[in-house]
Amino acid sequence: MAGVAMTMAHIDTYFGLDRPAQIDVQGWLLSTIAFMISASAALLLGGIHRQVWRHIGAPDAWRLVQIIGLTALFYLPSMVLLNDTLAAPVPTLLLAIGFWTVALFGGRMIARWRSTQRPMQIFQRLPKDGQPILLLGDQESWIDVLRRLETPGSPQAVRVLGLVEMDAQQPGRAVRGAPILGSLTELNDILEIMVLRYGETPWVALTGPARAPEIMLQVLEVTARHGAEIMALGHDATAQILEAIHPADLLARPERQLNMQPVQHILTGARVLVTGGGGSIGSELVRQVAELQPACLTIIDFSEFNLYQIELELRRRWPHLNATCILGDIRDEARMADIFSAAKPDIVIHAAALKHVPLMERHACEAILTNVAGAYIVAQAAKTAGAKRFVFISTDKAVDPDNVMGATKRLAELCISRIMADSGMAGAMVRFGNVLGSSGSVVPLFERQIAEGGPVTITDPDATRFFMTIEEASALVLQAAALQRAEDEAGLFVLDMGEPIPIRHLAETMIRLKGKVPYVDIAIEIMGLREGEKLHEELTYPHEALRSTPVSGVHQVSCPPINSELFGKQILQLIEAARHHQPAEALRLLGVLVPEYGSERAELLYRHLA
Numbered sequence: 369m370a371g372v373a374m375t376m377a378h379i380d381t382y383f384g385l386d387r388p389a390q391i392d393v394q395g396w397l398l399s400t401i402a403f404m405i406s407a408s409a410a411l412l413l414g415g416i417h418r419q420v421w422r423h424i425g426a427p428d429a430w431r432l433v434q435i436i437g438l439t440a441l442f443y444l445p446s447m448v449l450l451n452d453t454l455a456a457p458v459p460t461l462l463l464a465i466g467f468w469t470v471a472l473f474g475g476r477m478i479a480r481w482r483s484t485q486r487p488m489q490i491f492q493r494l495p496k497d498g499q500p501i502l503l504l505g506d507q508e509s510w511i512d513v514l515r516r517l518e519t520p521g522s523p524q525a526v527r528v529l530g531l532v533e534m535d536a537q538q539p540g541r542a543v544r545g546a547p548i549l550g551s552l553t554e555l556n557d558i559l560e561i562m563v564l565r566y567g568e569t570p571w572v573a574l575t576g577p578a579r580a581p582e583i584m585l586q587v588l589e590v591t592a593r594h595g596a597e598i599m600a601l602g603h604d605a606t607a608q609i610l611e612a613i614h615p616a617d618l619l620a621r622p623e624r625q626l627n628m629q630p631v632q633h634i635l636t637g638a639r640v641l642v643t644g645g646g647g648s649i650g651s652e653l654v655r656q657v658a659e660l661q662p663a664c665l666t667i668i669d670f671s672e673f674n675l676y677q678i679e680l681e682l683r684r685r686w687p688h689l690n691a692t693c694i695l696g697d698i699r700d701e702a703r704m705a706d707i708f709s710a711a712k713p714d715i716v717i718h719a720a721a722l723k724h725v726p727l728m729e730r731h732a733c734e735a736i737l738t739n740v741a742g743a744y745i746v747a748q749a750a751k752t753a754g755a756k757r758f759v760f761i762s763t764d765k766a767v768d769p770d771n772v773m774g775a776t777k778r779l780a781e782l783c784i785s786r787i788m789a790d791s792g793m794a795g796a797m798v799r800f801g802n803v804l805g806s807s808g809s810v811v812p813l814f815e816r817q818i819a820e821g822g823p824v825t826i827t828d829p830d831a832t833r834f835f836m837t838i839e840e841a842s843a844l845v846l847q848a849a850a851l852q853r854a855e856d857e858a859g860l861f862v863l864d865m866g867e868p869i870p871i872r873h874l875a876e877t878m879i880r881l882k883g884k885v886p887y888v889d890i891a892i893e894i895m896g897l898r899e900g901e902k903l904h905e906e907l908t909y910p911h912e913a914l915r916s917t918p919v920s921g922v923h924q925v926s927c928p929p930i931n932s933e934l935f936g937k938q939i940l941q942l943i944e945a946a947r948h949h950q951p952a953e954a955l956r957l958l959g960v961l962v963p964e965y966g967s968e969r970a971e972l973l974y975r976h977l978a
Contacts, residue, residue: 500570501599502562504532504552504587509576514546529562529570534577552578555587559594573599574613584613588880595883613881615804615811615835615874627919628843630850632660634715634757641666641713641755643698643746644720646674648806649761652842653717654678655685664690666711668720670697698742701749708753715757715849716750718743721777725765728773729900733954736946739776744783744939751791759849760784760797762860764834764905767799768964771900775958775965781860782961783939785927788858795858796848797927799907801834801865803841810871814878823891824875831897832868832904844922851917851924860927861917862907909964935961 503510510531530549549558555572562570572591574584579600591598598613640657644650645667651674654667665682669675672695679693692711696703698720721739722728728735743760750758762781765774781797788795804811810833817824836844844863852859876886884890897903908914914923938961945953959965 499526500529500562500566500568501526501573502530502532502549502558502570503528503546503573503575504534504555505575505578506534509578510546513573513575526571529566530558532558532572534583552583552586555590556593559590559596563594569594569596571597571599575600579617581617584617585877588877592880592883592885597883598881615878615881628656628660628846630919631843631846634850635660635662635846637661637663638714639664639666639712640715640717641668641708641711641750642717642719643668643742644718645669645693646671646678647719649803649838649841649845650719651678651681652838653719653845654682656842656846657717658682658686658689658691661689664692664711666707666713667691667693668696668698668707669693670695670720698746699737701745704745704749705752708749708755712753713750713755715759716746716755717759717761717845717849718746719761719845720746721761723763723773725771725773725900726898728776729771732772732951732958733946733949735772735776736942736954736958739773740779740783740939741943741946743780744787744943747784747787747791751787751793755793757849757852758784758788758791758793758795758858759845760795760858761845762797762799764799764801764907765902767906767909769962770902770965772955772958773900775962778962778964779939779942779958781927782935785858785860786935789856792855794852794855796852797858797860798845798848799860799862799925800836800841800844801868801905801907802836804835804837806838806841810874811878814875818879818882818884818890821890823893824879825893825895826871826875827895827897827901828903829870829872829894830903831871831901833871834865834868834905834907835874836863836865847919847922851919851922858927860912860925862914862923862925864921864923865907868904 503513528546530547532549532555533551535551600613635657640662642650642654645654646669657665675693675695682691694707722735763777766778769775769778784795784797802809814824848861875892879886879890908925913926917924938957942957
């Protein structure tokens, strides 16, 4: 018992339990100093000063736990050496660690709560495996990605190796456990280090300001040399967090987000009819119209497969929408009259057309029957059915046309303008350039050629084109319907599309998007301009004046109607010649009706075809 008592006495002495209940100021001061020295050393070794408090994550939280343990370890020698001097060393240590833990975690959780309202997220861990990535951008956009990666059930498993700043203002610091490795100018060296360290090339994911086209092109120059894929933060929070960069992201101008409030005003509760509604542009128009809850939606298309596809999508996404899909040819006057009589549309959007330039050069009569006669028949059917608005989709190739397709679309503009003059409808015509991703556009062709290992074929190294996204094109069509309010008049609208993009530049960029080096991994061949193609396109004639509209980036073009009686007779003669497959007469009349195309070009084409 004496031994036990002696042992208990030693324990009481060691823990300070046998000391009088008085405050030992010197002892407590020494304890505090010793602990603070230990804590400071642990903090410096652990690199906690490089953490960004409001963005603390699970790796940072684990680092705090390690720092607290290291602090206790550093304090132990002081506690043993100064046992006789320190006041209650073990209780002091336990109390200090408790306060220290609360202070370290509490301050960071408060900072996290102020920035996200989710303080407990600091304990959620990022996946340890998955595709390695580098995030290139700024702090705020990184946080968006890292938060979504921490969300339970995240649809994408990626591993963030590090962060790259635009200008490296905080190199060496860490955001939610991910170190800031350097700046954009150091990206090449960073990628080389990552490949050496991890044995594989990480994706480079662009966020925030790095999504600017000029920055993306700069990044592509570097990533292509390393075979690294370039990704971007997805817009849909429920889908993939990171998605591939698309050619549309590299437009020389930001994609325009048009205000859809005026469009909603005219479409919600209206009876809408869309021709060519199964095509790439027509189907996007159908989707945007369906989102605005029309009273009913009628879709006409001559392609059985396209019509089947859009009908399936409508049933899946908008099961309660009153939609009718009809197989029909816009060149069939009786069929169109029956459809319009039954549908009784308030708004007609005419998207059906033949658009492939070289093909239309070889099939001029077909181009005339669809692009001119079809537009004429649909407009007349809309007029008879009592439609309030008519929207026609034209093209930049209608400006000073060098080909049959452009000439037929220009003639269709003139026809629509004339029909609207005495129809009681508010007509709107829309001109835009090449639509990225549409059927027949150059982008799918380049993608297929790159996937096959090349070569990528371009017409001319100096050729340029205007480009816009399918979403932009469709939104512009609907905006035109809302902007044109005057009845018995057809307004012509164009989108400010910035500077035209060189085709060669587009090809080189798309190759780099696949992690390849142009002219090294994938060859680019010059094929020469095809029949009917122009080196450069334009959106307006020199004599056409532009005026602004209430919608930023959308302009209206002066478009006086043609009042000549001879014009109407010549249109009917042209259609009749095309129906009887008389290309010589049809091309001659086309050249007469569209002076910009001219009878000389028409005659040359006919001789070539003959």
